[in-house]
Amino acid sequence: xxxxxxxxxxxxxxxxxxxxxxxxxxxxxxxxxxxxxxxxxxxxxxxxxxxxxxxxxxxxxxxxxxxxxxxxxxxxxxxxxxxxxxxxxxxxxxxxxxxxxxxxxxxxxxxxxxxxxxxxxxxxxxxxxxxxxxxxxxxxxxxxxxxxxxxxxxxxxxxxxxxxxxxxxxxxxxxxxxxxxxxxxxxxxxxxxxxxxxxxxxxxxxxxxxxxxxxxxxxxxxxxxxxxxxxxxxxxxxxxxxxxxxxxxxxxxxxxxxxxxxxxxxxxxxxxxxxxxxxxxxxxxxxxxxxxxxxxxxxxxxxxxxxxxxxxxxxxxxxxxxxxxxxxxxxxxxxxxxxxxxxxxxxxxxxxxxxxxxxxxxxxxxxxxxxxxxxxxxxxx
Amino acid sequence: xxxxxxxxxxxxxxxxxxxxxxxxxxxxxxxxxxxxxxxxxxxxxxxxxxxxxxxxxxxxxxxxxxxxxxxxxxxxxxxxxxxxxxxxxxxxxxxxxxxxxxxxxxxxxxxxxxxxxxxxxxxxxxxxxxxxxxxxxxxxxxxxxxxxxxxxxxxxxxxxxxxxxxxxxxxxxxxxxxxxxxxxxxxxxxxxxxxxxxxxxxxxxxxxxxxxxxxxxxxxxxxxxxxxxxxxxxxxxxxxx
Numbered sequence: 001x002x003x004x005x006x007x008x009x010x011x012x013x014x015x016x017x018x019x020x021x022x023x024x025x026x027x028x029x030x031x032x033x034x035x036x037x038x039x040x041x042x043x044x045x046x047x048x049x050x051x052x053x054x055x056x057x058x059x060x061x062x063x064x065x066x067x068x069x070x071x072x073x074x075x076x077x078x079x080x081x082x083x084x085x086x087x088x089x090x091x092x093x094x095x096x097x098x099x100x101x102x103x104x105x106x107x108x109x110x111x112x113x114x115x116x117x118x119x120x121x122x123x124x125x126x127x128x129x130x131x132x133x134x135x136x137x138x139x140x141x142x143x144x145x146x147x148x149x150x151x152x153x154x155x156x157x158x159x160x161x162x163x164x165x166x167x168x169x170x171x172x173x174x175x176x177x178x179x180x181x182x183x184x185x186x187x188x189x190x191x192x193x194x195x196x197x198x199x200x201x202x203x204x205x206x207x208x209x210x211x212x213x214x215x216x217x218x219x220x221x222x223x224x225x226x227x228x229x230x231x232x233x234x235x236x237x238x239x240x241x242x243x244x245x246x247x248x249x250x251x252x253x254x255x256x257x258x259x260x261x262x263x264x265x266x267x268x269x270x271x272x273x274x275x276x277x278x279x280x281x282x283x284x285x286x287x288x289x290x291x292x293x294x295x296x297x298x299x300x301x302x303x304x305x306x307x308x309x310x311x312x313x314x315x316x317x318x319x320x321x322x323x324x325x326x327x328x329x330x331x332x333x334x335x336x337x338x339x340x341x342x343x344x345x346x347x348x349x350x351x352x353x354x355x356x357x358x359x360x361x362x363x364x365x366x367x368x369x370x371x372x373x374x375x376x377x378x379x380x381x
Numbered sequence: 382x383x384x385x386x387x388x389x390x391x392x393x394x395x396x397x398x399x400x401x402x403x404x405x406x407x408x409x410x411x412x413x414x415x416x417x418x419x420x421x422x423x424x425x426x427x428x429x430x431x432x433x434x435x436x437x438x439x440x441x442x443x444x445x446x447x448x449x450x451x452x453x454x455x456x457x458x459x460x461x462x463x464x465x466x467x468x469x470x471x472x473x474x475x476x477x478x479x480x481x482x483x484x485x486x487x488x489x490x491x492x493x494x495x496x497x498x499x500x501x502x503x504x505x506x507x508x509x510x511x512x513x514x515x516x517x518x519x520x521x522x523x524x525x526x527x528x529x530x531x532x533x534x535x536x537x538x539x540x541x542x543x544x545x546x547x548x549x550x551x552x553x554x555x556x557x558x559x560x561x562x563x564x565x566x567x568x569x570x571x572x573x574x575x576x577x578x579x580x581x582x583x584x585x586x587x588x589x590x591x592x593x594x595x596x597x598x599x600x601x602x603x604x605x606x607x608x609x610x611x612x613x614x615x616x617x618x619x620x621x622x
Contacts, residue, residue, distance in 0.1 A: 002493050009481040288477045291438060292491045292538075293466020295459055375438045378473065378550075379429075 003298050006289070007305035010282060021274050022314040028267035029318025029354045032260050034325045036350065037343045039256035043249055045338035047214055049177040050245055053120050055088070055208030056217045057237045059230060067203035073229035074207065081223065083216045084209045088119045091193035092205040095166075095186075096159040099148050106144070106158070106186045110193020119208055122174050122187060128152055129172035133189035138168035141182030145173040160196050168192070214238070264357050271307065271361035279303055279365030286369050287377025300370035303362045311358025315351045322347070386449060386545055386578055387412040387435065393443035394430050394601075404430045405601045408444070412580065414545060417572045419581045419589040422598035428582045429550055431598060435580065436469055436548045437461045449545055466495045470539030470577075474551035476531040478523035478538075485510070485519040488537045495542055509537045512574075513567060529560035536567065540577070547571075549581040553588070565591050 011018040059078075061068055068074075070089050078087050091110035096103050109116065113133045117123050122139055123131045129152025131139060138158075140150065150156060150170055158166050168188065176182050197205065211217060217237035225235045239246060279286075286299050326340045389412075394405040405427040412418060422428040433439040435446055437453055445454035449468045453461060465471075470491075478487050485506060492502045510516060513533045523531060532552065539547050549568070553561035565588065571577050581592060589595045597605035 005493075006481075013481045284477070285479050285481070288479065289490070289494065290462065291436075291465065291471055291477075292494055293462045293464075294494045295462050298494075373438075375433055378433065378438055 002294075003301035004305045007302045007309065010278070010285075010302065011306055011309060014278065014281075017274060017278060018310065021271055021310045022317065024270040024274075025267055025311060025314025025354055025358060026317035026321055028263050028270075029315050029350055030321035030325060031263050032350050032354070033319055033322025033342075033347050034329075034340075035256060035259055035263075036346050037322070037326055037340050038329075039252055040343050040346060041338060041340045043252060044341070046245070046249065051214060051238050051242065053125070053176055054181075054238065055090070055119060055206070056211050056214050057084070057209045057221050057224065057235065058090075059207040059224070059233050059235055060205070062232070062234045067197070067199050067205065068207055068233060070202050070204055070207060071229070074233075077224065077227040077229040078207065078209060080227075081209075081220055083211045083213060083220050085212050086118045086210040088115050088208045088210075089204040090119075090206050090208045091190065091197055091199065093161055093193065093196050095161065095196075097144075097148070098157050098159055098165075102148070103159075104144070104148070105184070106140075107184055108186050108188055108193065108196075110188045110196075111190050113189075115190075116187055119210055120174075120176065120187070122172070125174040125176060126172045127175045129170065131172040131174070133171070133187065135189055135191050136168050137171040137189060137192075139172045139174055139187040140170055141185050142173055142175045143179050143182040144184070144186070145170070147183070162196075166192075166196075264353065267354070268357045268361045271310065271358050272364060275303060275307060275362050275365045276368075278306070279368050283372065284377050286372055287374045290372065291374040291378060296370045299372070300366040303365040303369055304359065307358045307362030308355065311355040314358065315354035318354060319347055319351055322350075384414045385411055386414045386416070387580075388447035389431075389435060389444070390447065391444035392431065392434055392441045392446065394427075394434060394439070395442045403601055405434070405441075405598075406443075408598075408603045410596060410603060410606060412546070412578060414578055415572065415576045416578045416580075416594060417569065417592050418579065418594035418596060419583055419592040420596045420598060421583060421586060421589040424584055426598045427601040428584075428598045430601075432548055432550050432580065432582045436471060437465050466491060467542060468545050470542065470544035470547040472532070472535050472539050472547060472549040472552045474554040476523070476535040478531060478534055480523055483520050483522060484515065484526070484534050487523060487534060488541055491538060491542045497542075506537075506541060509540050512540075512571070513537045528556055529563065532556060532560070532564060533567070536564070536571075540571065540575075543575070544577065546578045546580060549579065551582060551584070553583075561588070 059068055059074070075087070078084055088111065093108050095106055095108055097106050113122065113131060116133070127142055128145070133139065138156065145151065152170050152172055154170050155167050156170060158168065160166055176185060211220060217239055221235045221237035224230055286302070290296070290299055323342050326342050330339050389408055389410050392405060392408040393403070396402045396404055408431060420428045420431060430439070434441050437446065437448070445452060447453065448464060451464060453464065456464065479490065482490070485503070488506045488510060489502055492506070510519060513536060515530065515533055515537060518526060518530065523534065526534065553564050556564065568579055568581070569591070572579055579592070583589055594608045595605070596603055
């Protein structure tokens with residue numbers, strides 16, 4: 001390991017240069033880890049808030065208003081999909097809220113509180129009152145309640161699809177994570193919903209599911225559509241209904257990749273130029289070592305080792321700095337709408353990429369050193 | 382009969398492709414083991430070029446060098462580097478010590494390049510440093526030494542691998558008279574005690590006179606090859622082709 005020993009000594013003999021290179025890598029990696037984690041966390045929060053509390057794949061009848069019969073075969077087909085975490089048969093209908101001369105359309109979802117919690121987490125998202133779904137209870141969204149000055153315990157009147165009116169008591173106000181959902185959604189008990197829809201005990205408006213990986217929805221939907229138990233039914237998944245959100249996520253990812261790419265390019269150029277200068281500075285030493293019989297490969301490896309050491313040290317410091325920045329962001333910016341979670345996988349990849357970039361940056365000095373003829377140094381004095 | 386260590390066979394070196402400069406031509410001679418010889422010539426005569434060819438630091442345009450029985454014209458860069466490490470020791474006009482390393486580490490370097498490590502190598506380096514009167518400076522940096530000491534460290538480094546031949550290119554060019562005399566005394570002592578052959582390039586005739594054999598280069602040709610009583614006797618003319 002003579003090459004390693006010489007590389008270490010060269011680095012120690014030029015401490016300022018070594019510190020600058022390692023600091024360059026550290027700053028680059030720190031920015032990389034922070035920006036990458038920020039974007040990933042932002043996307044996860046966005047996805048979670050937008051569709052995390054909504055069905056991601058759902059089965060309905062192709063004809064509007066017709067129920068889905070939740071047979072054992074259908075349940076088994078859904079349970080057979082390993083990506084499906086939660087199955088929640090739902091009862092849905094539209095009704096109009098009326099308050100004096102004011103009206104507002106609302107989408108109602110019916111079911112037991114336990115079943116609805118598994119998808120919408122109503123209990124967890126309650127901001128006022130206590131979530132319960134008795135025969136005459138209704139849970140409404142935050143913006144809706146604010147708009148019409150409603151609070152738990154108040155009675156509200158709804159015009160049902162058949163033209164009749166129902167007076168329900170608001171048991172809780174929930175924040176579903178989006179103003180649009182909070183304005184247009186309401187939840188009632190199973191008994192109330194069945195009464196409105198006129199469905200039998202095994203009939204539902206849709207069978208909703210949630211997935212372990214929300215982005216697996218396309219595959220899951222395609223697989224389900226081919227199952228015999230789902231013949232005659234329609235399978236829909238969230239991505240086909242949210243192209244704007246997907247476009248936004250894709251644009252965010254692209255901009256994040258661009259930033260990270262250019263940060264790495266800047267790091268690579270910084271290391272390459274400094275190592276190239278170092279190789280020129282050490283030409284005399286390398287020439288003497290070669291005159292004494294050092295092989296070309298061993299001489300070239302001196303700069304590979306230097307790059308590897310600087311890459312490892314710089315990347316480790318950079319990862320630490322990035323994680324520190326994330327902690328600082330989370331502590332100082334605790335009012336931010338989302339926390340940044342350090343992304344372990346992404347951080348590990350960044351570390352490896354940082355070291356590889358450092359190694360790649362040593363190619364020019366490595367080649368220059370390998371090809372150096374000792375006579376160039378000896379003749380030059 | 383003495384054993385042959387080096388054969389310079391019809392060596393020539395031409396620089397440039399369009400405008401050609403002949404630095405050396407038709408140089409042939411042999412060197413036996415344990416010889417103490419010098420190459421003398423004016424500045425620019427080609428003596429350093431010859432030393433670089435013999436030292437496998439440069440490749441001849443014509444001819445070949447046979448070193449320790451190995452025809453180096455067929456050796457690749459790896460093979461030449463290995464031969465330099467095992468068979469040759471170099472002492473240059475400029476000491477060329479590595480400033481990043483201590484005196485001991487500098488002396489140990491040829492051994493480490495050749496794969497020698499551990500206490501054995503350190504003990505041997507200690508012996509060589511003792512031989513050169515360099516005890517007590519092992520841990521110093523080369524920059525902390527005087528000019529004469531630096532050159533003695535460079536000599537110690539050249540001797541570490543027990544080379545069969547030490548090539549010295551104007552080894553005392555940067556030293557004062559006292560240090561110059563000391564270095565040549567040292568060369569002579571090593572030659573006698575260790576049997577190491579020396580080939581010393583110098584432009585100083587008085588220095589060359591201290592060696593057993595003088596090879597004189599003029600305009601890139603070997604013009605004289607004289608032994609022992611060079612000053613007193615008529616030098617042998619080297620036939621030109």
